[in-house]
Amino acid sequence: MSLAERPGAAEPWRDPAAEPFLRIEKLTKRFGDFVALDEVSLPIYRGELFALLGGSGSGKSTLLRCLAGFLEPDAGRIVLDGQDMAGVPPYARPVNMMFQSYALFPHMSVAQNIGFGLKQEGAARSVIRDRVTEMLAMVKMEGFGDRKPAALSGGQRARVALARALAKRPKLLLLDEPLSALDKNLRESTQFELINIQERTGTTFVIVTHDQEEAMTMATRLAVMDRGTLAQVGTPSDVYEFPNSRFTAEFLGTANILEGVVEGVEAEGVRIGSSELDFDILAEPAASKPLGARVFVALRPERMRIERVAPGTPLGDNRLVGRVRDIGYYGDFFLYYVVLANGKEVRVSQPNLRRRTERPVDWEDTVAVTWDRQASMVLPE
Amino acid sequence: MTPRTRRRLVLALPWAWMALFFVVPFAFVLSIAFAEPSEGLPPYAPLLRWSGEATAVLQLNLANFQLLLEDSYYLDAYLRSLRVAAVSATLCLFIGYPMALAIARAPETWKNLLLMLVILPFWTSFLLRVTAWIGILQDQGWLNGALLTLGVIAEPIPLLYTDTAMYIGITYCYLPFMVLPLYATLSKLDPSLLEAAEDLGAPPWRAFLQITLPLSLPGIVAGFLLVFIPAVGEFVIPELLGGPGAQLIGRVLWTEFFQNRDWPLASALAIVLLAALVLPIALFQWRAGR
């Protein structure tokens, strides 16, 4: 449920005149010799649910901690709603955070935890009480106000942590791997609840995660981070359908990478000759590159078809022939590992559409793998 | 207030206190160890003396250290202290290791209670617990009484004021210091390591020798030092339970100071005792640092 499918959603990042709510400008952070953030620039718009996706050491957590104010960047600046955050300590920022460990204060009740932020502001007791009630209702935890965190389940703790972080109505909510401690089913239902709460409150969310499914399902836009830089920024479908590099193509989802040289532009599209294989790849004209350019083509396993053929069947345009080395059964789909004549391996998936049918393709079968030209993703780099 | 000022404020009080009441006193011990005893109060002659005009004369008196080296009484006390401490620590290890292992393997609900039982004697008066052993070991004591009643012995055997009594006393008092660090390492030991060893064909005793024992080495070293170090300077137990021959260095220092009022010699003994302790600690630090 990315923003592209949400009803009536605007896409301010496609509008050059739109003013970003949060501007991250050339942010650099070093730890000794290690460059955790390397001149990262990123505009984030009001009401977004923005995901920072990356492996460990990619810099996503460092960026989050700079936004929260726990780390002071070495260079660059952070401007939130027109206010420069340089030198503003964490306790003075209109930014709140939901911690990975939830960091619920063990010696305080749920209500005291949720009311903690407002109490620091010196809010009146009645204001705090009303807000705590409102927040408990929002996360469907009515009646749990007097419990201690130790008496809550993992999912309940996550809700309290969210309620506490939203109780001050921050301009920006940071979420550090918020659902990583939950099991799979609970994680999925909580994801949608988070999205609902985000849409209802209109708060801008920045969420750090290493879970690509979580980023894809929740985010309006996401940034794939790699070694302190932004490898690619865009909506989940933009990044998945139009990856700009081998790194993002392989990081987000699964991709077969083939190498080739642009040989010509024809009526049907671009023709890419593959030297390592004995066939040509066809792609859409939009992906055109200068003649003779070396390119990588990424192919998603689910965009390819597989069928049994007689041994010795020749290769063709967008048509590979090989032998099935292995079949992975995932329940909802099969994943075929097909070895080509030169030893290269491609992965092809097929949905498991019918129950108890004989597998159309078996181990050691000779198969042809084909795909449409629009499935060939020519990587710009 | 910058973080740096805050830190300085936090550090200032403990630093000043420990410098005044722990570091500076050592300077006095060191300087008085080089002083000559005198009849006055305090019973030592100052190191710095004003001679005539504005010239100070620093007089270092090495006689105290010379005496410690030459008189075998002191050297014997020093060596005996090291031996008694090492034997006591070994005794503690042999009694304490099975206890610690048993507690580490006890059911979760029992562990806290058993640990509490190990610590509990520590919270009751040390001196009175040593006193209890006088009642047990003396000629008309409980142990001799029991043995006489049972007919094992015809007349009381002298136990109190012997080396045996001293070893029992030290082992008894310092046993918790051995059990606790041993328990700390043994309880962290992953039980699946032993299961893996047995799965691969090692009988329990071999699994113990090849897995448990080597992995608990840090606990053994820590426990040994925790018993050894205070035992070297121990005064009360040899004084109350040991015989007149049990002249350990702590007891000798006490006697020089309180009975002979030779403060400079007591200070020199303190320096020597300290030197004897720095060696094992430095060794341990070096081991731990690797």
Place this chain on the structure above:
Amino acid sequence: MRGIGRLAIPLGLGFAFLYLPILLMVLFSFNDSRMVTTFTGFSLRWYEGLWRNEVLMGALGLSLRIAAISATMATILGVLAGFALARFGRFPGRAGFGAVMAAPLVMPEVITGLSLLLLFVAMESVFGFPAGRGASTVAIAHATFGAAYVAVVVQSRLADFDLSLEEAAMDLGARPWKVFAVITLPLIAPGIAAGWLLAFTLSLDDLVIASFVSGPGASTLPMVIFSTVRLGLTPELYALATVLVAVVGVALALALRLVRRR
């Protein structure tokens, strides 16, 4: 889970070794006879005698006062030092500070006592303070080594502390001193209490250092016990031991209950 199995035997023997002397003292504190070995009948006369023994009771009162004062000073010093060691990272002089804070733990009592006495004597001759020696010099000495124990306890408690709790409080608008007061302090309070109790017990138990730094007229309980024991055992001492065991037992039972309820 591997069971205790045959290890129960050495464990039982070990506990017998630890507790038999204490149990014998408790039993014989109720003995009717002056003989410390043969039980002739139940009596509370030694408790009565203890109550009327002004020297022992006076020393107990003095020792309790010294222990309370020195444990409180030790806690203040130890909390500051433990906090610095756990939280300040590599500040200049950290190695030296750590060594000075840890050294009293392994220092033989005879040396600590001797060195402090030499300091007090020198201070008196130069500044005229402390004028003579007594309860206050004992309290200073006990606070010094007590602080080292408190620092260790507080430091280890802080080492287990989840730092994100403090960050969360700061993120929600609490300033640094408030974070310390509202989050850190309450959560390390059990450690601080344990440190105070440890310093209190160590002070109450110390004979050697007190013998060095105390003066005439200020005999602590261990000093009185020591001189009594040297003259011979009396069942009054057993009665005193029994009272102490009972107090410690009750206190620990209460503490356990408090911990369980959390």
